[in-house]
Amino acid sequence: MITTAELWGILKGLSLAWDEGSRQVSIETDSMASIQLINGASPLDPHYNLVLLIRNLLTKHVHCKIEHLWREGNFCADHLAKASTSEQPGLHILRDPPEGRN
Template identity: 35%
Template sequence: MKPPPGWVCLNSDGAVFGGLKRSSAGGVIRACDGSWILGYNRSTGYCSPLQTELWGMLIGLKLAWDHGFRCVLLQSDCLMAVRLINDDSTSVEHSSLIRSIGRLRRQHWTTRVEWIPRQANKVADALSKIRHADDNELTLFSNPPVAILSLLSRDSQGPPYIRS
């Protein structure tokens, strides 16, 4: 779903690799017309799938804020993370991440958090899986990596490939 005019869309995702639970998060910020603004990914260490999804949301929201966007539609394919964020839950296991996201959302801006099907989140999924150094440095992509160009093109044309 595209955001209203004047808004940006932030899609985030997390990935956990193998039995070691090594994880990373990634995402993309796009204009209301679907065009690329900024992509990101970062190793998140050793996290559960839900923690990794929450890290992706937090990193993406911080980037959106730092880049001056004040109307942000955050989309994630992790329904549990979306519910925790929208309820401002104090789930003991993930409370520090949820509180950090909540504090950030209470800044002087407008954010909306929505669930989307996994098939509509392919660009963020691919960005979360791009391998990089095992440090926690944030990698920014001012242009889309070649490996995701076909996904970006398909996403910007809308989601006719999503089952109803």
Template identity: 35%
Template sequence: MRISKLVVESDSNCAVELIQKISVEKHSQSTLIRAIKELLVGLESVVVRHIYREANFCADALAKAGQEQEDGVHCFKLPPAMVAHQVLADRSGMKFSRSVTL
């Protein structure tokens, strides 16, 4: 896809930490983690960071919907109905509160 700069955001702090670790040989998913790292090595700039689940709503909804689609790349001219509300809220700058237990 000729991508040289990439920002990877995940609501899984564990996944972010594993991708950022130097060695993951003893992890049960080490093969997958190594494959991800190999994809990132050829890029000019890569940032991998944790985001809260609320900020990942659209990606999560699209991933779940993608499990029911045929394999391949799917492009949308407009946001699909499942994420349209969230995209509009984000575009308008709407803020969502987050409850945190201490």
């Protein structure tokens, strides 16, 4: 279930980046399972169709790298998660990085 959510997040992030005109993308995730699936999912894997959608978007970007980041080192995601508790539900597109760290 967690891997599925992570893969959907990667897909939506890539799609949003493409729609916004970004052609150079860096994906940082603490999900090694997601990275492994993107790099080599078997057609028998239940995530296979989702992985194919991700791979298709990856080929569109001029430069895209996917990196594993330990959960403890992902200060940006941690900060955004904490900041989101005071926001209205829904999609929020940040044009500039938020200031400060909690």
